[in-house]
Amino acid sequence: MARQRKARTIYVATTGVAEYRATIPVYVRPDDVVLEVGCEWGTTTELIAEVGADVIGTDISPECIERARESRPNIRFEAIDAFDMPALLALNKKFTKIYLDLSGFSGYASLLDLISLLQMYAHVLEPEVIVAKSRSLKTFAHRCIAWEQPPKEEN
Numbered sequence: 001m002a003r004q005r006k007a008r009t010i011y012v013a014t015t016g017v018a019e020y021r022a023t024i025p026v027y028v029r030p031d032d033v034v035l036e037v038g039c040e041w042g043t044t045t046e047l048i049a050e051v052g053a054d055v056i057g058t059d060i061s062p063e064c065i066e067r068a069r070e071s072r073p074n075i076r077f078e079a080i081d082a083f084d085m086p087a088l089l090a091l092n093k094k095f096t097k098i099y100l101d102l103s104g105f106s107g108y109a110s111l112l113d114l115i116s117l118l119q120m121y122a123h124v125l126e127p128e129v130i131v132a133k134s135r136s137l138k139t140f141a142h143r144c145i146a147w148e149q150p151p152k153e154e155n
């Protein structure tokens with residue numbers, strides 16, 4: 001029987017763009033291959049590129065991508081929907097880190113969709129870390145405990 005592989009991805013939940021960007025020096029190394037999903041005009045994508053990482057910025061909006069390409073011609077940008085996994089796989093990169101910042105995905109109403117997306121990225125793209133900008137994910141993470149059975153005391 002085929003064994004199911006376990007995703008080892010760590011999820012980092014941030015609130016606001018300052019926190020989202022503050023993770024870059026902590027998580028991104030020059031040898032990383034990074035995908036930023038929801039890159040808008042590429043401001044954060046450029047900060048990731050400045051570390052020396054190989055980075056691609058993607059956004060659903062072709063207008064944003066056009067502007068990002070014009071202002072940052074040395075960085076690769078592609079118009080792709082975050083949920084279009086075949087298009088992300090067609091980028092043909094082994095992403096080690098993923099940055100995710102989608103408008104409309106910060107509130108509780110979209111938490112399930114966001115978690116589904118994170119799980120899909122973890123299982124298909126297998127990055128080491130996904131940094132997400134989402135207030136509701138951070139609040140949820142703060143309220144979770146991964147229960148571990150304490151060792152039994154010997155008499």
Ligand SMILES: C[S@@+](CC[C@H](N)C(=O)[O-])C[C@H]1O[C@@H](n2cnc3c(N)ncnc32)[C@H](O)[C@@H]1O
Nearest residue numbers: 038039040043044059060061081082101102103
């Ligand atoms: C807050 S902006 C991103 C800002 C950018 N990450 C930065 O740090 O400068 C959110 C972006 O998410 C994009 N977006 C929303 N839904 C998306 C989807 N389904 N797939 C890809 N991008 C999406 C929007 O077009 C918008 O540019």
